[in-house]
Amino acid sequence: MKTKLIKMTMGLGIMALAAQQLQAQPRNCAPREDVIKRLEEIYGETRKGIGIARRGAVMEVFASDETGSWTITVTLPGGATCLVASGQSYETLADALPAQGKDA
Secondary structure: OHHHHHHHHHHHHHHHHHHHHHHHHHHHEEEHHHHHHHHHHHHOOEEEEEEEOHHHOEEEEEEOOOOOOEEEEEEOOOOEEEEEEEEOOOOOOOOOOOOOOOOO
């Protein structure tokens, strides 16, 4: 009986967290132009990298050379850009690739 009650409680907790994530998602999305403008004006961040993600989404990394702040965004095919992650201490690396024929 205790095990069943614990499993039910954990299940409800997971459902509540999932619902919270779904509700939080739209708050982190806006038209791409608005997101880029805000990242540049408020945080001094410019685009440092870009890539294609699943289902045609575009992933971008923005960072500030002056403050080290960084943000990862994903732009969905419908045009909404969502903030995925952000942080501090961004560094641009230019590691040399290993010579051909040699393992990394």
